[in-house]
Amino acid sequence: MIKKSLFCLFIFLIRIPLFAQNGDNEGYVFTTVKEVKATPVKNQYRSGTCWSYSALSFLESELLRKGKSEYDLSEMWIVRHTYPAKAEKYMRLHGNISLSAGGSFGDVLWVMRNYGIVPQNSYQGLNYGEDKDVHSELDAATKAYADAILKTSERSGLTTAWMDGFEGIMDAYLGERPEKFSYNGKEYTPQSFMQSLGLNLDDYVSITSYTHHPFYEPFILEIPDNWIWGSSYNVPMNEMQEIVNNAINIGYSVLWGADVSENGFAYRKGVAVVPVTKTDEMSDSDKARWIGVSDKDRESQIMNLDKPVTERKITQDMRQIAFDNFQTTDDHGMHITGIAKDQNSKIFYKVKNSWGTNDSKYDGYFYCSEAFFLYKTMNIMVHKSAIPKDTANKLGLK
Numbered sequence: 361m362i363k364k365s366l367f368c369l370f371i372f373l374i375r376i377p378l379f380a381q382n383g384d385n386e387g388y389v390f391t392t393v394k395e396v397k398a399t400p401v402k403n404q405y406r407s408g409t410c411w412s413y414s415a416l417s418f419l420e421s422e423l424l425r426k427g428k429s430e431y432d433l434s435e436m437w438i439v440r441h442t443y444p445a446k447a448e449k450y451m452r453l454h455g456n457i458s459l460s461a462g463g464s465f466g467d468v469l470w471v472m473r474n475y476g477i478v479p480q481n482s483y484q485g486l487n488y489g490e491d492k493d494v495h496s497e498l499d500a501a502t503k504a505y506a507d508a509i510l511k512t513s514e515r516s517g518l519t520t521a522w523m524d525g526f527e528g529i530m531d532a533y534l535g536e537r538p539e540k541f542s543y544n545g546k547e548y549t550p551q552s553f554m555q556s557l558g559l560n561l562d563d564y565v566s567i568t569s570y571t572h573h574p575f576y577e578p579f580i581l582e583i584p585d586n587w588i589w590g591s592s593y594n595v596p597m598n599e600m601q602e603i604v605n606n607a608i609n610i611g612y613s614v615l616w617g618a619d620v621s622e623n624g625f626a627y628r629k630g631v632a633v634v635p636v637t638k639t640d641e642m643s644d645s646d647k648a649r650w651i652g653v654s655d656k657d658r659e660s661q662i663m664n665l666d667k668p669v670t671e672r673k674i675t676q677d678m679r680q681i682a683f684d685n686f687q688t689t690d691d692h693g694m695h696i697t698g699i700a701k702d703q704n705s706k707i708f709y710k711v712k713n714s715w716g717t718n719d720s721k722y723d724g725y726f727y728c729s730e731a732f733f734l735y736k737t738m739n740i741m742v743h744k745s746a747i748p749k750d751t752a753n754k755l756g757l758k
Contacts, residue, residue, distance in 0.1 A: 388702050392698055395698035396698060398695065401714070403716030407493035411463040412438040412442075413435050414615060414694050415438075415465045416438070416468065419433065422612075428557070431557070436485025441471045443502055444527060444530065445588075448523070451510060460585075465617065466588050476549065484535075487532065495533075564744070565593060565741065565747075566590060566741045568593070569600045577594055579592065599751050601734060604696060604733070608697075610746065612742060612746035613696060614740050616694045616740050618728075619690070619691045619736045622736060625732070627719075627720070628719060629721060632727070632729065633669060634674065634731040634735050635662050636669070636671060636672050637663065679734065689738075696709050696710070697710055709727065713726060
């Protein structure tokens, strides 16, 4: 995911470098150009719920953009409702669909439409002796239970009680769901709290860019975590990037689903890049620097990222090939909150992650290059008002 997520046209224009520039080997130095307000970084810890964390971060920023106060919405409320729905579809398809911790940004909108939402302090989902999300037992228990029921049902059919058993596992780990709760001195139900936020969930659309479907038409993105079979609008990759740039520049943030398994995703160093490591892709001047250096040593030195690197030029075909041969997979959901430049004036996107602030160079954020975004983006989600008019018209969005 990630994982899935802006206050009334207030955009911070910050031009103070994060670190002083004092040498060629200082690593990347970033200056923020545009930034949208976001809530504090959270930690999904040992759970595969980046899609819920990132999407609620995005919606919390949306509330700020709309002039609301800062909210801390419950990620586990979303998780609590998606697991049973996934299990039901798993049964209907005889186990021929993913039943795992993964999910999509559309899951969050679906839960909020159907079950409302609650603040974090009303539902933390920590009913199993941990103070952070640790879902190894939960994931194992739900999958084993579903598989056992499925095996039995093939002989005798499903009973009317199987879902009650599944719900019991969810309650045991995450806790029973509150029907009512108090927030800032007022009593709410999850549905009335959702209404109080003033979010129109129909305003949010998913965008992707692949050539195995026609451009400017929606299609169901064929990835395992899209169990809900949500549709994404398909646009050329340059227009997908224009949507992100336009969104940030007019005060909207962007939900970002991407593959983070690439070597150039260096979270501890705070960057995600696509370096040129092969000499046949280098300019003559770059090739000259590596004369006499072995392929292994050259790649190791470049991937150390101790200074800005030359990146590959990404094409639409490269995106498609990486998707088709499983080099690009639906790894992680994150939240793009700004645009920055490095010391060489190259554009990067400022990304809010959900892995806490420890072991992070930029307090839970990192910087993604344009090349990495173009190459490894699975899909984005934005408010439809953030889409440039020409593209919105092509998609039939109003």
